Amino acid sequence: MAPRKQQEIFDATLRLAAERGYDGLTVEGVAERSGVNKTTIYRWWPSKAALLGAALVESDLLGFEAPDTGSLRGDLVALVEGVRRLLTEPPGSDIAVAALSAAVRHPELDARRFFADRFAREREIFERAVGRGELKGSADPMLIVDLLAGAVWMRAVFRGSPVDDDFPAEAVAAVLEGVQIL
Template sequence: MSVSERPGGRSARVREAVFAATLSGLSERGYASLTVEDVAERAGVHKTTIYRRWGTLAQLVAEAVVDLSETTVPVPDTGALESDLHEMARSIVALVTSESGRAIVAALFSDAVRTPEVAAIKREFYAGRYALADVVVQRAVGRGEIQQNVSAADLLAAIAAPIYYRLLVADLPVDRAVADRAAAAALVAARAGVLNA
């Protein structure tokens, strides 16, 4: 089942419970210690439900991570690139400082080095993020705010890099002010042609 499919009724409740259990397990145990059995017990479902719907633990984690990101970091449409970038940056900060977001960061950035499945999840996660950033870029191009050849991936990196640097390298707090500075710098870079593909 793709992340874009949103089942209703009991199916939606099971999906929500399993995703919540997955993120909770990641937060408490990390990817390397997470099991389908653990997720099933936390979610109150049988493990065959998980295998039938997601196939593997890696696929389940990937979909849970992407789902959280899609619901927590939506594509902004404020009518202006500047405010779109501020919304994106603030959403990233809100995600990485939430309990579930910290679990994602822990899984994607610590276990990825030694776990090929997590590296694949990380690639899938960022591929989705780049696609969403491209929507913001194309709207801005249509409004004449930036050139057509601005790289959505580089624009997103320009926003996210200062946030992740503070969080993962410098071990400094991230907040709305950090988000706003990152967005402002990314906007200047995009308008100056620094992020052109």
């Protein structure tokens, strides 16, 4: 299938999931919205779960590139700013929040792939930081990502609070420098 057509299918899938929730998402609906024949869609993705799972990882709407600003602090602030945008700026945020909360209730969506795929790309931030001598030997890159991305999720989605402009730099400073008087 042409990559452009594929992106249109993913786009329709994510938008329908955001509008109707996972229960309201159907391959028929995606066919209608994207103008692609239902049987063609089924040939590529055998179920709506497979389709939404693929869309999470492969759609340009949720696209992700690891920042490379020249410092660990700069990269992490850019990373947190990206998560903040993803979770707070509509229409992308409606899509991300709907798809990710559906993934929690539907393990067949395999949201792990989404996070594993992102983390594979985030790794280079930490490899460069180690090369520059910025990161403690004991530091665990996945833990750092989970602390920072999880904080945005808690603030924006669960607390429903505004995530203000200072939040990314403050969250990164807390994790880089620590909050304890040493």
